[in-house]
Amino acid sequence: MSTTTVTYQAKGVTLTDIGAQKVQEFLASQGEAGASAGLRVGVRGGGCSGFQYQLAFDEQRDGDVIFEDHGVKILVDSQSLPYVDGSVIDYLDQLTGAGFKVENPNVVAACGCGSSFRVADEEQVSAV
Numbered sequence: 610m611s612t613t614t615v616t617y618q619a620k621g622v623t624l625t626d627i628g629a630q631k632v633q634e635f636l637a638s639q640g641e642a643g644a645s646a647g648l649r650v651g652v653r654g655g656g657c658s659g660f661q662y663q664l665a666f667d668e669q670r671d672g673d674v675i676f677e678d679h680g681v682k683i684l685v686d687s688q689s690l691p692y693v694d695g696s697v698i699d700y701l702d703q704l705t706g707a708g709f710k711v712e713n714p715n716v717v718a719a720c721g722c723g724s725s726f727r728v729a730d731e732e733q734v735s736a737v
Contacts, residue, residue, distance in 0.1 A: 620695040621676040622650050622683045628709065629679030631700040635666060636681075647675070647682025650698065650711075651689040656725020658718055660692060662711050691715075692728055 624632065632648050639646065649667040652660045667684060669675060674690050676683040685693060696713040718727040 619674065619676075619690060621678075622685060622693055622696050622698065623676070623678045624648075624681060624683070625697060625699040626679070628698045628700045629681050631709070632666075632681050633679075639666070645669075647684045648698070649684045649686075650693055650696070651686055652692045658725040659727045661725045662693075663689075664698075664709050664711075 636644075636646055646666050646668055649663070649665045651663040651665075653663055655661045669682070669684055670686070672687050673684045674687055676685070683698075692715060693711070693713060695715065696711050699710045699712060701707065701710050713726065715728045716726045717729045719725065
């Protein structure tokens with residue numbers, strides 16, 4: 610498996626206590642298959658503000674940048690890293706629904722429903 614060299618000091622991606630607990634619960638429910646998996650955090654083009662988050666439970670891939678927080682592997686592809694670096698992932702359980710929420714310090718605008726976002730340096734960051 611190859612690694613990718615990051616040319617700047619990444620802040621990383623972290624989880625809140627409840628976010629980590631929910632990831633660990635899901636991975637544990639997957640038995641042996643979940644033992645080596647982690648939470649993949651990425652972005653793709655789309656939505657009314659330009660980008661959308663992609664969260665998935667996945668195995669490490671070539672080129673991933675790997676962070677670990679609360680005993681959970683957080684996998685970020687090198688193209689998505691500039692967009693999500695410094696983010697904190699939480700889990701919310703509210704009347705309107707339950708799910709993961711990304712608190713991203715790079716966001717300068719988001720759509721009303723919170724499913725897409727825009728960052729300040731879109732022109733300077735390579736396209737996803």
